[in-house]
Amino acid sequence: MSAHVFIAEDEASIVSLLKYNLEKEGYKVSHSENGEDALKQIKLKQPDLILMDWMLPELSGVEICKNLKKDNKFNDIPVIMLTAKGEEEDKLKAFDTGADDYVTKPFSQKELNARIKSLLRRSKPQSSSDIVEFTDLKIDRITKRVYRKDKEITLGPTEFKLLDFFIKNPKRVYSREQLLNNVWGENIYVESRTVDVHIRRLRQAINIQNTKPLIRTVRSAGYSLES
Amino acid sequence: MSAHVFIAEDEASIVSLLKYNLEKEGYKVSHSENGEDALKQIKLKQPDLILMDWMLPELSGVEICKNLKKDNKFNDIPVIMLTAKGEEEDKLKAFDTGADDYVTKPFSQKELNARIKSLLRRSKPQSSSDIVEFTDLKIDRITKRVYRKDKEITLGPTEFKLLDFFIKNPKRVYSREQLLNNVWGENIYVESRTVDVHIRRLRQAINIQNTKPLIRTVRSAGYSLES
DNA sequence: TTCCTCAGTTAACAAATGATTAAAAAGGGG
DNA sequence: CCCCTTTTTAATCATTTGTTAACTGAGGAA
Numbered sequence: 001m002s003a004h005v006f007i008a009e010d011e012a013s014i015v016s017l018l019k020y021n022l023e024k025e026g027y028k029v030s031h032s033e034n035g036e037d038a039l040k041q042i043k044l045k046q047p048d049l050i051l052m053d054w055m056l057p058e059l060s061g062v063e064i065c066k067n068l069k070k071d072n073k074f075n076d077i078p079v080i081m082l083t084a085k086g087e088e089e090d091k092l093k094a095f096d097t098g099a100d101d102y103v104t105k106p107f108s109q110k111e112l113n114a115r116i117k118s119l120l121r122r123s124k125p126q127s128s129s130d131i132v133e134f135t136d137l138k139i140d141r142i143t144k145r146v147y148r149k150d151k152e153i154t155l156g157p158t159e160f161k162l163l164d165f166f167i168k169n170p171k172r173v174y175s176r177e178q179l180l181n182n183v184w185g186e187n188i189y190v191e192s193r194t195v196d197v198h199i200r201r202l203r204q205a206i207n208i209q210n211t212k213p214l215i216r217t218v219r220s221a222g223y224s225l226e227s
Numbered sequence: 228m229s230a231h232v233f234i235a236e237d238e239a240s241i242v243s244l245l246k247y248n249l250e251k252e253g254y255k256v257s258h259s260e261n262g263e264d265a266l267k268q269i270k271l272k273q274p275d276l277i278l279m280d281w282m283l284p285e286l287s288g289v290e291i292c293k294n295l296k297k298d299n300k301f302n303d304i305p306v307i308m309l310t311a312k313g314e315e316e317d318k319l320k321a322f323d324t325g326a327d328d329y330v331t332k333p334f335s336q337k338e339l340n341a342r343i344k345s346l347l348r349r350s351k352p353q354s355s356s357d358i359v360e361f362t363d364l365k366i367d368r369i370t371k372r373v374y375r376k377d378k379e380i381t382l383g384p385t386e387f388k389l390l391d392f393f394i395k396n397p398k399r400v401y402s403r404e405q406l407l408n409n410v411w412g413e414n415i416y417v418e419s420r421t422v423d424v425h426i427r428r429l430r431q432a433i434n435i436q437n438t439k440p441l442i443r444t445v446r447s448a449g450y451s452l453e454s
Numbered sequence: 455t456t457c458c459t460c461a462g463t464t465a466a467c468a469a470a471t472g473a474t475t476a477a478a479a480a481g482g483g484g
Numbered sequence: 485c486c487c488c489t490t491t492t493t494a495a496t497c498a499t500t501t502g503t504t505a506a507c508t509g510a511g512g513a514a
Contacts, residue, residue, distance in 0.1 A: 167299060224370060227300065384501095444463090
């Protein structure tokens with residue numbers, strides 16, 4: 001099953017170049033040349049990855065990106081920003097809007113392919129199963145709900161992502177570093193102590209009085225989800 | 228250590244035939260003849276592979292399979308569906324529920340054995356090299372747990388690293404110097420007596436009353452891990 | 455064999471490291 | 485601008501670590 005790449009770009013020459021190359025790589029490709037339409041199409045088609053021009057008529061790439069990242073249903077579609085400007089400032093702004101990667105025009109097709117591959121690899125396993133259970137924990141990725149012993153639990157977005165990550169590899173110990181990379185994202189810097197705080201909140205939320213706590217602390221190593 | 232095969236099947240004649248053959252192959256075998264009980268037992272015993280009848284009283288094989296595949300804790304136990312019907316449609320349905328293989332009754336024991344072997348081989352390596360064993364010691368680098376005779380032992384970080392290092396080359400004698408370099412790090416200075424202290428703590432943790440101690444002192448040379 | 459010496463063992467403790475927690479500050483969105 | 489979530493900060497708590505010093509026991513010399 002090949003991945004579906006969506007291109008939001010108004011320069012026809014670039015579109016055809018990209019399309020040609022991506023189809024040769026075996027991806028299903030569709031595109032749109034104006035921002036408003038792009039957003040509509042993306043929500044309709046739910047592609048596996050988006051290549052987005054920084055500047056677009058009607059609705060800028062930045063706007064689309066922000067819009068997508070706000071919506072739970074689309075916020076884990078990886079977005080690669082394409083831009084003509086190579087300035088550091090824009091790069092930061094791009095990441096800031098939630099873009100997952102950033103490529104400046106003119107770009108090498110080879111590099112772009114590599115980045116696409118890497119992002120797809122990273123996001124694939126997320127689509128493994130929509131409902132995952134581990135002992136008496138159940139998490140529904142579609143409705144973004146979590147249950148413990150069939151009772152619903154409310155979690156903040158970060159706690160949800162954290163638990164979602166833990167549940168993919170229960171019992172495995174992750175360092176704060178690894179958690180930051182996988183839950184927060186590769187190019188985001190926050191204090192590693194922040195992880196502790198979220199671990200605490202997650203613990204508080206999923207724990208049941210007089211029961212063995214589900215999250216284990218491994219001193220000088222990290223945390224893990226235990227049964 | 229032999230693999231544990233669980234049989235969920237209500238026809239006694241088939242069960243005894245399977246049991247006889249599988250035990251001859253060296254597997255540990257247990258079984259249940261009704262669906263509800265089977266599910267309970269599987270969750271309890273966590274076998275390495277399941278042979279499951281398509282139709283079962285109480286809870287059908289399909290249901291059990293679906294149930295298991297949803298739960299992270301059990302979803303990589305391979306399941307072989309046993310069925311009387313040889314129709315293609317059922318075969319697809321079986322795979323659809325998450326079964327890993329499919330055998331129609333009557334089946335050749337030889338073929339079944341081959342399939343079991345292949346599935347076990349496939350599921351084993353997932354957890355192999357990150358778990359190291361030496362005699363009755365087992366150390367799991369992923370979950371950061373240590374076991375002696377299948378009983379868990381708690382170690383401090385340094386003791387863990389120390390044991391982890393020893394187990395890479397059992398029976399080899401290391402000087403305090405070497406231990407400091409490899410466990411503590413190249414450019415860290417601590418008294419060499421400190422090694423003794425940690426050796427002691429490690430010994431205390433992993434030793435069993437009235438048993439030959441696992442760590443040998445080699446006077447004026449160092450220490451080694453012995454069987 | 456006895457005694458002496460030296461290396462290894464052990465226990466106790468102080469210092470350091472790492473985790474938890476609460477509370478304040480900083481963002482972000484509606 | 486207000487509310488909610490995230491992040492930072494700092495105090496506190498718990499565990500681990502390294503050190504010291506007294507103790508023990510093996511092995512060699514007399």
